[in-house]
Structure formats: structure tokens, C-alpha cells
Amino acid sequence: MPDTQAFPYETRLNVLYKPLELFDVRAVPGANDFKWFNQTLCKVNDSVVRMAAIEGEYHWHKHDEDDEFFYVVDGELLIDVRDKPGNESQTVSLKPGQGFVVPKTVVHRTRAPQRTTILMVENAGITPTGN
Numbered sequence: 762m763p764d765t766q767a768f769p770y771e772t773r774l775n776v777l778y779k780p781l782e783l784f785d786v787r788a789v790p791g792a793n794d795f796k797w798f799n800q801t802l803c804k805v806n807d808s809v810v811r812m813a814a815i816e817g818e819y820h821w822h823k824h825d826e827d828d829e830f831f832y833v834v835d836g837e838l839l840i841d842v843r844d845k846p847g848n849e850s851q852t853v854s855l856k857p858g859q860g861f862v863v864p865k866t867v868v869h870r871t872r873a874p875q876r877t878t879i880l881m882v883e884n885a886g887i888t889p890t891g892n
Contacts (some may be wrong), residue, residue: 770819772889773806777804786812786834787878790826804885811881818850818872821892824865827884832860836877 777800778784792798792814797860799813831838833855843850853861863869
């Protein structure tokens with residue numbers, strides 16, 4: 762399992778908000794301090810909702826056991842996907858209000874050409890950097 766600290770991303774896995782607590786995804790503490798910031802907002806059953814404020818490119822990776830959902834709040838998110846390592850990739854472009862599911866075992870990377878805010882829904886036990 763990769764160590765999340767080995768990558769140049771600020772990844773915070775602590776659950777920031779409890780049930781019945783109102784929050785604003787555009788005002789998450791620390792989000793403006795890093796080029797690639799990821800914070801777990803809340804837990805819903807066995808899943809978590811994470812917010813990311815990102816600019817630039819994430820590394821290629823996959824999740825062997827878990828699907829991953831992306832939703833764009835503002836900006837533009839590019840998701841490069843390929844069905845097997847070494848295959849040619851396809852790029853999906855998401856604008857605000859659009860979502861996309863990357864199924865488990867699909868190799869992918871996310872990119873944001875400018876500062877972008879996204880929400881992700883994934884299994885609470887997922888390793889954000891991939892397997």
C-alpha cells in the first residue's frame with residue numbers, strides 16, 4: 762500500500778465534519794495553502810465525501826477494490842482513463858455540476874488545468890494514492 766506522504770499532495774484523511782454539522786466546501790481550512798489539497802469532509806455509512814482543491818496533475822494509479830466518484834464544484838477536471846496499464850488513454854472533461862465514476866481496477870489520473878474544486882465519494886478505507 763503506498764504511503765500518502767511519499768507523494769507531493771496534502772492529503773488529510775481525518776473526518777472534518779460530524780453529522781448534523783453544516784459546512785461549505787469552498788471554505789475548508791487549509792484548502793488555499795497547497796497546489797493539491799485533499800480533505801475528508803464527512804462519513805456517510807461506509808463511504809467518505811472528500812473535497813479537493815487542485816491544480817496540476819495527479820499520478821497514474823488504480824484502486825483494486827473500490828470505485829471512485831468525482832463531482833466538479835468549480836473549474837475543470839480532466840480524468841485520463843485506460844482499461845489496462847500500457848494501453849492508450851481516453852480523457853473525460855468535467856465542468857461544474859458534472860460527475861463521473863471510475864470503476865475499480867481502471868487505471869486513471871486526474872488533472873486540473875486551473876484551480877478546481879471537486880468532491881469525491883469513495884469507500885472510507887480506500888487509499889487515495891491507489892494500490
